[in-house]
Amino acid sequence: MTKPKLRIGLIGTGFMGKAHVFGFTSAPRVFELPYDLELHTVADITPEAAERARQTLGFAKATSDWRTIMADPEIDLVSITAPNALHKEMSLAAIAAGKHVYCEKPLAPLAADALEMTLAAEARGVKTQVGFNYLCNPMLATAREMIEAGELGEIRGYRGLHAEDYMADAQGPFTFRHDPAGGGALADIGSHALATAEFLCGPIARVMGDCVTMIGSRPDGKGGSREVQVDDVGRAFLRFASGATGSIEGNWIATGRKMQHDFEVYGTKGALAFSQEHFNVLHYFSTDDRKGRQGFRRIEAGPDHAPYGLFCVAAGHQIGFNDLKAIEVAGYVNAIAGKGAEPFNFRKGLRIQTLVETIQTSSREGRWLAVK
Missing domain, CATH: 3.40.50.720 (NAD(P)-binding Rossmann-like Domain)
Incomplete structure (x- = not known):
């Protein structure tokens, strides 16, 4: 047909x-x-x-x-x-x-x-x-399933980080990402940290931001320089609607880091740790393990973590960044056909931009702000 x-x-x-x-x-x-x-x-x-x-x-x-x-x-x-x-x-x-x-x-x-x-x-x-597309990783889906199933108990704390070094060189040129009309580390990569935080732990209710410009000017490509007004590092303390607390950071001058999209979740019964640098692995700690045998165990991506099995029939062989894009496209195309909800539509994108702006405003005003 x-x-x-x-x-x-x-x-x-x-x-x-x-x-x-x-x-x-x-x-x-x-x-x-x-x-x-x-x-x-x-x-x-x-x-x-x-x-x-x-x-x-x-x-x-x-x-x-x-x-x-x-x-x-x-x-x-x-x-x-x-x-x-x-x-x-x-x-x-x-x-x-x-x-x-x-x-x-x-x-x-x-x-x-x-x-x-x-x-x-x-x-x-x-x-x-x-x-x-980082949210399309089967390991993130597994983490959320574990949290929602109560395997970690009551969630108490969260730490999220997205750090890269593509802006670490002070002699690197001024780009569209440095333009106040569309740039800054918090908006560019901190947005991923915020999306992951809410994906795992639910809505963020209040924030306290700290956005810092470390490199005040950059070459303009015409022999001169141009002032940089956007943040090189954007951080925020978080209070989730659930009562959990946490923090996130977006940092594009993190020397040596190429793709550190990490998170840690702490609950009363267990904890999770994840790094995008090894994104086919999730680490899980359980307080149910007996004394003397406790420690973070390695959960390795495999066919049991859908849709990994559609890409590879063997665990440990790993999927990659572009595979996450394929998963994202598949979900979106099915939504266009009416076979499911949009995975991350404009309204969800609006939510992330609202969080970014609230953190930026909090940084300027030096106080906690509620997220509208």
């Missing part, structure tokens, strides 16, 4: 643009999807760059004007991996054209913008997805 086609337009072909393509091409080979996914049109900043991307990534058409994608009635889904400050304009144009939107995080520079995008999508009835 022939499946209907879901035709995709991609804007941006950098790191995340390629990751989206890997997800779109891998997901149909791993999951039984309700659509055939077609790479229709790719947009990049110049005609030459767009054509190179078309040939390399396997799209049928290329354009240097992203509006071409919005105007094409054949395209069903728009995948946005452009700089953060452009997410709002592009998303609203896609929504107005009745297209589904898959937008990388952060959803928008301001919570007010994210709200506008969310309301527009809900009013138009299109399906949305924000790129938080």
Whole structure:
């Protein structure tokens, strides 16, 4: 039986643009999807760059004007991996054209913008997805199942960290991530720490933020320098609605760290520890183990942790970052077909941006704030 086609337009072909393509091409080979996914049109900043991307990534058409994608009635889904400050304009144009939107995080520079995008999508009835693929890791699903089943007892504490070093060099150039209209470590990678915290422990009710700019200026690429106003490190103490307390940190100047997306959860009966640097492993401590035999045990990802088994039949052989993107795409495509809820829609993206802004405001004002 022939499946209907879901035709995709991609804007941006950098790191995340390629990751989206890997997800779109891998997901149909791993999951039984309700659509055939077609790479229709790719947009990049110049005609030459767009054509190179078309040939390399396997799209049928290329354009240097992203509006071409919005105007094409054949395209069903728009995948946005452009700089953060452009997410709002592009998303609203896609929504107005009745297209589904898959937008990388952060959803928008301001919570007010994210709200506008969310309301527009809900009013138009299109399906949305924000790129938080770390949440698609079977080990995170296992951790949440253990917490919800009471295996850790009452949750008392949480620590989350997302640290990388891609901005550690003070001579590194000013980029779109340093623009106040769409940058900062807390928004860029601290958002992952916040999403994971709520995924595991439920809603955050109050925050106390501390956002710090360590590198005050960067080369502007024209022989001069440009002032940096966004944070290089964003931290927050947390109070969860459940009564648990905790902390998170987003840090893009953590020398030597390439991908440290870590968490620890402490309960009355046990604890969990996880690191993205070894993300096929979850460590579990249980107080039920007898004295002299206690310690963190290693839970290794395998076919018992769905959907790992669809990628590999053997435990310990591991899945990777782009496999998480394939899982994210599969969930989103099923939601478009009405076969499940959107895994992480614009409203959830709005929630993360609201948390980010509340932490930033708390840092400026030097006081605890409730999350609206």
